[in-house]
Amino acid sequence: MLDADLAHERDYVRGLYTRLDELREEKRSQLAAVRKAGAIGSSQNVSERDAFAAMYEDRLAQLDAVENRLVFGRLDLDGGESQYIGRIGLSTEDLRRLMVDWRAPEASHFYQATAFDRQGVRRRRHLILQGREVVAIEDDVLDSDMLTEGTAQHQGEGALLAALNSKRTGRMADIVSTIQAEQDRIIRAPMAGALVVQGGPGTGKTAVALHRAAYLLYSHRDRLKSAGVLLVGPSSSFMKYIERVLPSLGETGVVMSSVGRLMPGIAAVPEKDPRIAALKGSQRMVPLIAAAVANRQRIPSADRVLEVEGYRLLLTPRQVRRARDKARATGKPYNEARNTFVKILLRELTEQLQSKVEASGSGNTTDRSYLAEDVRQSRDVRVAVNLCWMPMTAEKLVAELLGRRSILDAVAHEFTEEERDLLHRPEDAPWTEADVPLLDEAAELLGELDAATGHEAARREAERRRDLENAQQTLRNIDAALREQGIDGVVEAEDLVAFQQEPEVRLTAAERAVGDRTWAYGHIIVDEAQELSYMQWRLLVRRCPLKSFTIVGDIAQTSSAAGASSWGRALRPFFGDRWTLEELTVNYRTPAQIAEAAARMAAAAGLVVSAPKAVREGRWDPIVERVDAGAVVPRLLEVLPEELEAADGGLVAVIAEAPLLGAAREALREVYGPRVGGGAGSFEQDIVVLDPREAKGLEFDAVVVLEPSALLDHEYGKVGDLYVAMTRPTQRLRLISEGPLPAGIEQGKRGRG
Numbered sequence: 073m074l075d076a077d078l079a080h081e082r083d084y085v086r087g088l089y090t091r092l093d094e095l096r097e098e099k100r101s102q103l104a105a106v107r108k109a110g111a112i113g114s115s116q117n118v119s120e121r122d123a124f125a126a127m128y129e130d131r132l133a134q135l136d137a138v139e140n141r142l143v144f145g146r147l148d149l150d151g152g153e154s155q156y157i158g159r160i161g162l163s164t165e166d167l168r169r170l171m172v173d174w175r176a177p178e179a180s181h182f183y184q185a186t187a188f189d190r191q192g193v194r195r196r197r198h199l200i201l202q203g204r205e206v207v208a209i210e211d212d213v214l215d216s217d218m219l220t221e222g223t224a225q226h227q228g229e230g231a232l233l234a235a236l237n238s239k240r241t242g243r244m245a246d247i248v249s250t251i252q253a254e255q256d257r258i259i260r261a262p263m264a265g266a267l268v269v270q271g272g273p274g275t276g277k278t279a280v281a282l283h284r285a286a287y288l289l290y291s292h293r294d295r296l297k298s299a300g301v302l303l304v305g306p307s308s309s310f311m312k313y314i315e316r317v318l319p320s321l322g323e324t325g326v327v328m329s330s331v332g333r334l335m336p337g338i339a340a341v342p343e344k345d346p347r348i349a350a351l352k353g354s355q356r357m358v359p360l361i362a363a364a365v366a367n368r369q370r371i372p373s374a375d376r377v378l379e380v381e382g383y384r385l386l387l388t389p390r391q392v393r394r395a396r397d398k399a400r401a402t403g404k405p406y407n408e409a410r411n412t413f414v415k416i417l418l419r420e421l422t423e424q425l426q427s428k429v430e431a432s433g434s435g436n437t438t439d440r441s442y443l444a445e446d447v448r449q450s451r452d453v454r455v456a457v458n459l460c461w462m463p464m465t466a467e468k469l470v471a472e473l474l475g476r477r478s479i480l481d482a483v484a485h486e487f488t489e490e491e492r493d494l495l496h497r498p499e500d501a502p503w504t505e506a507d508v509p510l511l512d513e514a515a516e517l518l519g520e521l522d523a524a525t526g527h528e529a530a531r532r533e534a535e536r537r538r539d540l541e542n543a544q545q546t547l548r549n550i551d552a553a554l555r556e557q558g559i560d561g562v563v564e565a566e567d568l569v570a571f572q573q574e575p576e577v578r579l580t581a582a583e584r585a586v587g588d589r590t591w592a593y594g595h596i597i598v599d600e601a602q603e604l605s606y607m608q609w610r611l612l613v614r615r616c617p618l619k620s621f622t623i624v625g626d627i628a629q630t631s632s633a634a635g636a637s638s639w640g641r642a643l644r645p646f647f648g649d650r651w652t653l654e655e656l657t658v659n660y661r662t663p664a665q666i667a668e669a670a671a672r673m674a675a676a677a678g679l680v681v682s683a684p685k686a687v688r689e690g691r692w693d694p695i696v697e698r699v700d701a702g703a704v705v706p707r708l709l710e711v712l713p714e715e716l717e718a719a720d721g722g723l724v725a726v727i728a729e730a731p732l733l734g735a736a737r738e739a740l741r742e743v744y745g746p747r748v749g750g751g752a753g754s755f756e757q758d759i760v761v762l763d764p765r766e767a768k769g770l771e772f773d774a775v776v777v778l779e780p781s782a783l784l785d786h787e788y789g790k791v792g793d794l795y796v797a798m799t800r801p802t803q804r805l806r807l808i809s810e811g812p813l814p815a816g817i818e819q820g821k822r823g824r825g
């Protein structure tokens with residue numbers, strides 16, 4: 073009976089792959105045919121052909137991306153029918169459904185049905201594939217009648233446990249086949265408004281955030297395809313860790329960015345000094361930047377004589393003030409209002425010149441347009457006008473504000489001497505993550521430097537809109553039957569417009585969004601959101617005026633001095649009370665013994681943690697070792713072979729603060745050479761040495777924490793750092809310490825060493 077079931081599933085799955093191959097072949101030959109037709113014919117024909125080509129290319133890419141674990145589930149329903157659940161929807165040529173996309177509404181039962189709330193499901197079956205072959209099946213029988221009917225039961229380790237025990241590769245894997253009910257509810261929550269997902273370590277917040285992005289793109293395709301989804305994470309190493317998950321879910325409309333990359337053209341480095349991060353993240357930066365902008369508008373202290381074509385004109389403080397007030401009254405950003413300011417002054421100076429020329433009775437040069445040009449060209453006038461109102465870029469404004477002590481002193485009245493010292497930095501220092509929101513704030517107040525750039529962008533946008541309308545018309549003309557063959561929704565007018573543009577400007581919404589600071593995203597997903605400062609939130613809300621957000625994080629893991637200690641406090645300035653909270657309560661990463669040790673340490677340090685329940689017991693208790701002074705790194709070298717053996721080909725991380733971090737890395741490199749990764753972005757190697765901030769969001773089979781008490785720093789709430797470090801392992805945790813052990817660890821010590 074069991075074998076018969078397995079044989080049946082193998083057969084069915086073979087059929088699914090055959091259909092997949094057929095569709096791939098079909099799209100490939102359709103694409104070839106369209107390409108062969110070349111670019112001849114009327115423009116309508118050409119654009120129709122482009123529409124097909126774009127459609128086939130897109131579909132092919134999607135079909136290629138789902139090769140692995142194409143199908144992973146089957147539901148047997150009350151009506152007697154069965155439904156297969158997989159990465160995409162598949163139908164036969166005559167539109168009989170073979171497999172349902174995991175994001176479709178009917179697939180939600182696969183994740184949510186329980187014995188208490190069956191939702192019409194009698195049995196849920198997990199199909200475990202190796203390559204294209206079903207190697208095992210596992211059943212959850214939800215309808216007790218089915219048990220008495222003598223139906224065979226398949227049991228194994230459990231699809232979930234198998235996934236959780238698998239070795240880590242340094243890249244996150246998708247969880248489509250084992251999404252749990254509480255996670256599924258969040259993934260499928262309505263898109264409008266702000267949803268906060270609070271969850272302790274390892275509860276799948278990152279996984280949920282990524283799958284939610286895929287779900288939203290599927291279910292709100294129309295809106296999100298053109299506006300895009302922005303996914304923000306804490307660091308570039310974290311982005312690297314998650315970057316392959318989404319394509320494997322078959323999604324492309326997502327812009328992924330670390331907080332340091334949110335300003336086009338700027339790649340910021342982390343801010344190392346927590347005091348600077350806290351200060352630059354605070355709300356007090358808003359009036360400071362505004363003051364810095366206003367400071368660039370100066371009223372001269374005395375009359376200024378300007379020479380134009382041999383005539384002496386007078387620029388008075390009163391004149392400048394009046395022009396400035398009128399320009400400010402336009403309400404436009406600084407650079408745009410400057411145009412008004414310049415126009416007023418030039419007009420007044422031209423009038424002066426005109427009366428002087430007329431008074432001097434020197435012939436017929438009084439044509440006003442000539443005089444206006446003389447005024448405009450005059451070096452004196454240009455210098456004087458610029459001194460009163462300098463054209464300004466955000467980079468220049470912030471670099472000078474923070475880099476020139478005289479400017480800082482002139483505008484930072486509300487800051488103490490000590491705070492100004494913190495803000496002060498060399499003018500050419502690299503931008504840090506804490507500077508990015510200041511640049512954004514400045515850019516917002518300054519507006520476009522060159523009005524022409526704005527006009528050009530507007531012209532291109534208008535052109536794009538016109539092309540979009542044409543493309544929509546083309547799509548309406550496309551044979552409806554063709555679109556029904558499972559290729560509907562694959563090409564949108566947006567794609568077509570992008571396709572029709574010159575190759576160098578043929579960009580998806582996501583690609584266009586990356587380069588445009590003023591892009592309004594359809595939805596923003598923020599991971600590790602507890603780390604964001606007031607100023608970073610301000611920037612993000614600007615990127616999504618509709619305030620459609622998924623905010624994912626764990627308040628207890630905050631390590632940034634500028635980060636949040638409560639969701640309410642962090643979000644109120646931007647969302648008021650209009651946000652909903654969902655909680656994830658099960659830890660899928662860390663074995664129970666390790667999770668409990670971390671929770672005990674956190675509680676003893678006074679950190680309120682949600683301490684999710686671990687889904688499994690581990691094979692090993694945490695190992696806590698005290699060593700002699702100076703013996704931490706030697707001990708690390710001694711125990712590493714044991715850790716590597718236990719990790720069995722998986723990843724071992726060493727987490728420490730400087731200077732131990734550098735010492736450990738050096739010592740390990742001597743022994744293990746290129747197997748040792750040096751921190752952010754290098755976890756292709758099987759030994760990774762990094763600090764707790766870099767470790768945030770990541771996970772490893774085994775973790776060794778050096779000198780745990782060095783990861784505690786109450787002043788900046790860095791208790792979270794040790795908590796983060798202790799909750800990274802999927803199998804083993806070892807602490808090596810020469811100093812006193814942090815409270816809670818000693819109490820709960822269950823070491824072998």
Ligand SMILES: Nc1ncnc2c1ncn2[C@@H]1O[C@H](COP(=O)(O)OP(=O)(O)OP(=O)(O)O)[C@@H](O)[C@H]1O
Nearest residue numbers: 247250251252273274275276277278279660661769
């Ligand atoms: N339903 C699931 N099925 C299989 N694996 C899961 C599931 N949910 C979570 N996991 C796994 O658990 C681990 C932790 O998930 P994730 O990194 O998303 O947690 P997190 O809440 O973001 O953690 P942290 O806040 O500690 O960084 C990952 O390996 C993830 O793949």
